[in-house]
Amino acid sequence: MADIKNKKLLIVDDEYELRNMVDGFLRKEGFGRIYQASSCAEALEVCHAVKPDLAILDVMLPDGDGFSLLSNLRQTSNMPVLFLTARGEDEDRLLGLGLGADDYIVKPFLPRELVLRLSSVLRRVYSPPKQEQRPVFQLGNYHIDFESGIVQNDNNQYHLTAKEHALLLKLYNNRNRIVTSDALCQAAWGDDYYGYENTLMVHIRRIREKIEANPSKPKYLLTIRGLGYKLMVKGEK
Amino acid sequence: MEGTLRILKRFIGSTMMISAFLLVFNFILLGVWIFNGMNKGDSPAAIVQNVAEGLHHSSNTYSVDNTTIKLLRESHAWAMLINDSGQVAWNYMLPDEIPKTYSLTEVAKFTQSYLKDYPVFVWEHAEGLVVVGFPKDSFAKYQYILPTNWVSSLPLRVVALLIINIGLALLLSLLIGYRLIRSVRPLAQGIQALGEDKEAFIEPKGILADLAQNVNSAAALLLEKNNSLKERDEARANWIAGISHDIRTPLSMVLGYASDLEENIDIPSEQRRQASIIRKQAEYLRSLVSDLNLVSMLEYEMQPLNIKQIRLSVLARQIASEFLNNELDERFKIEVKISDERIQVNGDERLLKRAIINLVQNSINHNPDGCVIILQTSFNESNRTCSFIVEDNGNGIPQNEIPNLLELPFSSKRKRPNHNGHGLGLPMVERITKAHQGYLILSSEIGKGLKAELVLPFNYVNC
Numbered sequence: 001m002a003d004i005k006n007k008k009l010l011i012v013d014d015e016y017e018l019r020n021m022v023d024g025f026l027r028k029e030g031f032g033r034i035y036q037a038s039s040c041a042e043a044l045e046v047c048h049a050v051k052p053d054l055a056i057l058d059v060m061l062p063d064g065d066g067f068s069l070l071s072n073l074r075q076t077s078n079m080p081v082l083f084l085t086a087r088g089e090d091e092d093r094l095l096g097l098g099l100g101a102d103d104y105i106v107k108p109f110l111p112r113e114l115v116l117r118l119s120s121v122l123r124r125v126y127s128p129p130k131q132e133q134r135p136v137f138q139l140g141n142y143h144i145d146f147e148s149g150i151v152q153n154d155n156n157q158y159h160l161t162a163k164e165h166a167l168l169l170k171l172y173n174n175r176n177r178i179v180t181s182d183a184l185c186q187a188a189w190g191d192d193y194y195g196y197e198n199t200l201m202v203h204i205r206r207i208r209e210k211i212e213a214n215p216s217k218p219k220y221l222l223t224i225r226g227l228g229y230k231l232m233v234k235g236e237k
Numbered sequence: 238m239e240g241t242l243r244i245l246k247r248f249i250g251s252t253m254m255i256s257a258f259l260l261v262f263n264f265i266l267l268g269v270w271i272f273n274g275m276n277k278g279d280s281p282a283a284i285v286q287n288v289a290e291g292l293h294h295s296s297n298t299y300s301v302d303n304t305t306i307k308l309l310r311e312s313h314a315w316a317m318l319i320n321d322s323g324q325v326a327w328n329y330m331l332p333d334e335i336p337k338t339y340s341l342t343e344v345a346k347f348t349q350s351y352l353k354d355y356p357v358f359v360w361e362h363a364e365g366l367v368v369v370g371f372p373k374d375s376f377a378k379y380q381y382i383l384p385t386n387w388v389s390s391l392p393l394r395v396v397a398l399l400i401i402n403i404g405l406a407l408l409l410s411l412l413i414g415y416r417l418i419r420s421v422r423p424l425a426q427g428i429q430a431l432g433e434d435k436e437a438f439i440e441p442k443g444i445l446a447d448l449a450q451n452v453n454s455a456a457a458l459l460l461e462k463n464n465s466l467k468e469r470d471e472a473r474a475n476w477i478a479g480i481s482h483d484i485r486t487p488l489s490m491v492l493g494y495a496s497d498l499e500e501n502i503d504i505p506s507e508q509r510r511q512a513s514i515i516r517k518q519a520e521y522l523r524s525l526v527s528d529l530n531l532v533s534m535l536e537y538e539m540q541p542l543n544i545k546q547i548r549l550s551v552l553a554r555q556i557a558s559e560f561l562n563n564e565l566d567e568r569f570k571i572e573v574k575i576s577d578e579r580i581q582v583n584g585d586e587r588l589l590k591r592a593i594i595n596l597v598q599n600s601i602n603h604n605p606d607g608c609v610i611i612l613q614t615s616f617n618e619s620n621r622t623c624s625f626i627v628e629d630n631g632n633g634i635p636q637n638e639i640p641n642l643l644e645l646p647f648s649s650k651r652k653r654p655n656h657n658g659h660g661l662g663l664p665m666v667e668r669i670t671k672a673h674q675g676y677l678i679l680s681s682e683i684g685k686g687l688k689a690e691l692v693l694p695f696n697y698v699n700c
Contacts, residue, residue, distance in 0.1 A: 086485035
C-alpha cells in the first residue's frame with residue numbers, strides 16, 4: 001500500500017482553488033508526490049519532465065479540452081487517467097471512458113469518493129497481479145469458503161454447486177441488503193435471465209439446506225416478500 | 238382530399254341553384270317586361286266587341302253609344318257594319334278608299350288579314366258583321382296554324398329541353414369546378430401542411446398564383462419564426478446547462494471542504510455538525526442543479542434517450558429494494574404489486590428510475606407521519622399501454638391543486654408558488670413520461686393519499 005502512496009500524481013484543472021483542494025485531500029490521505037498543471041500545454045510539459053503515474057484531468061481547459069489532452073498523452077504514456085469534470089452528460093461520460101479513461105467523476109464530488117476511486121485505479125494498475133482472494137466467512141456455526149466452494153459446520157461438509165456459489169456470492173457481496181430476485185437471476189444465468197424465477201426458488205431452498213439449521217425457518221438467508229432475498233451476516237453493521 | 242370533394246359538391250350545388258334561379262327569373266322577366274305592351278290599351282278584340290254591343294238598330298237607323306264613339310276616337314279607328322247582302326249599312330269615320338260593298342270572298346280575305354293595309358277586326362252582330370279598322374301599321378296580325386301532334390307533344394319537349402339544360406349546367410359546373418379544384422388543390426395542400434407545421438411550397442401558377450405566393454410567404458415566415466423559437470429554446474437550455482455546469486466547480490469546493498471539516502476529529506462536535514449541515518445543503522443544491530438541467534433539456538427536447546427494453550417489475554423491485562437498503566424509516570412501508578411479470582417498455586432506464594424514485598421520495602417527504610407506499614404495475618390491453626403506479630395512503634393534496642403541480646415553478650401557468658421542495662420534481666416526472674411517449678396521471682384527495690400513474694406505451698416480453 002505504501003507503494004501506492006508513493007506514486008506521482010498530476011492534477012490538471014484551470015481552477016487554482018480546486019487544484020489546491022484536491023491536492024490537500026490527497027496529501028492528507030498520504031500521497032506525497034503531487035504535481036499541478038492549469039492548462040494542456042503545462043500538463044504536457046509536466047508529463048515530459050516528471051512522468052507521473054496517474055493524471056486527474058478536467059475537461060474544460062483554457063487551451064483545449066481534456067479529451068484531446070488525453071489523446072495527446074496517450075501517444076507517449078499509458079498511465080491511468082481519471083476525469084474530474086463538471087461535464088456530467090452521458091455523452092461526455094461515454095466519450096471520456098471511450099477514449100480510455102480509467103474513471104469519470106462528475107463535479108461536485110465528495111473528496112472521499114475521489115480518493116477511493118483513485119486508490120482503486122492505482123491498485124488495479126500498479127499492484128502486482130495477485131490471485132483474487134475469494135472471501136471466507138462465518139455464518140453462525142457454518143463456515144463458508146468461496147475459494148473451495150465448501151460449507152462446513154460441526155458435523156457436515158457440503159459442496160456448493162456453480163449456481164449456488166454464484167447466488168451465495170452475490171448475496172454475500174450485498175450482505176445485509178436486499179438483493180432483488182432479478183439481480184440474483186442475472187448473477188446466476190446472465191442477462192437473458194427472464195423465466196428463471198421458479199428455478200431461483202429451488203436453488204435458494206438448496207442453499208438453505210446447506211447453510212441453515214432449519215431450512216424452512218431461515219435465520220440467515222431471508223426471503224423479502226415480493227422483492228428478493230437478503231443474507232444476514234452478523235458483526236457487520 | 239375530402240375537403241376538395243366537399244368543395245366540388247358545394248360548388249356544383251350552388252351552380253345548379255344559380256341556374257334554377259336564372260330560369261325562374263327569366264320567366265318572370267319575360268312576363269313582366271317582354272310581353273308587357275303586347276296588349277297596350279284595350280285590345281282590338283275588346284274594342285270590336287264593344288262596338289258590336291254598342292251598335293243598336295231600330296227602324297232602319299243605327300245608333301251608337303257615346304262610350305263606343307269615344308273608344309273608337311281614342312284608338313283612331315274606324316268602324317262599319319256589313320249587312321247580310323254585303324252592303325255597308327253603317328259606318329263611322331270610314332276612309333274613302335274602303336269599298337262600300339263586299340263579296341263573300343272579300344270578307345273571307347280581310348278577316349284573315351288586312352283591308353287595304355288597315356288591320357281590321359270583326360265581330361258578329363244581329364244585323365251582319367261589325368268591322369273595326371285601325372290605323373295602318375298600328376297592329377301586326379299573325380296567324381298560328383299548328384299540327385295537333387306538335388301541340389300535344391309540346392309539354393314533353395319543354396320538359397326535355399329543361400332536362401337537357403339541367404344536364405348541361407351540371408356538366409359545365411363540373412368542368413369548371415374540376416378546373417378550379419385542380420388549381421385550388423395545391424393551395425389546399427399547402428395550407429394543410431402549414432396547419433400541420435410542415436414545410437409548404439406551392440408553385441405559383443394559374444389564376445390563383447397570387448394566393449399561392451401569399452401562402453408561400455406565410456410558410457416562409459412561419460419557418461423563420463419556428464427556427465428563431467427553436468434557436469431561443471436551445472439558447473435557453475444551453476444557458477441553463479452552462480449555469481449548472483459553472484455551479485459544479487464552486488459546489489465541489491463547498492462540498493469538499495465541508496465534508497472534510499465534518500470528518501475532522503480535531504474540530505469541536507458543534508462545528509462538525511454545522512459542517513455537516515453545509516454539506517447536506519450543498520448536496521441538495523447539487524440535486525437541484527441536476528434536476529433543473531434535466532428538466533430544461535427535456536422541456537426543449539434536447540435530452541438524448543438511451544432506449545432499451547425494461548421490465549417494469551424489475552424496476553419496481555429494484556427501486557423498492559434500494560429504498561429499503563438505504564435504511565428507510567420505520568414509519569414508511571413499501572409494497573410491490575406486480576400484475577404481470579412480462580410487462581415491458583422501451584425506455585431510458587436511468588430516467589425512468591429517476592422519475593419513480595422522485596415519486597417515492599415525494600411520498601416520503603410529504604408524509605412525515607409515515608405512510609404505505611405501493612409500487613404497482615398494470616397494463617391495459619385495449620389501448621396497448623401499461624402503467625407504473627406509485628400510490629401512498631398519506632395526506633394527499635386538494636384535487637384542484639393537481640394541475641398546478643405539473644407546471645414548472647415560476648412559469649406563468651403555475652398559479653401558486655410551491656410550498657415545499659423546489660417544485661421541479663413532478664414537472665420532471667411528467668416530462669420524463671412525455672419523452673417516453675406517455676403521460677402522467679395524478680389523482681389525490683385530502684386525507685386519501687396521492688396516486689401517480691405513469692402511462693407508457695406497452696411492449697410485451699416475447700416468450
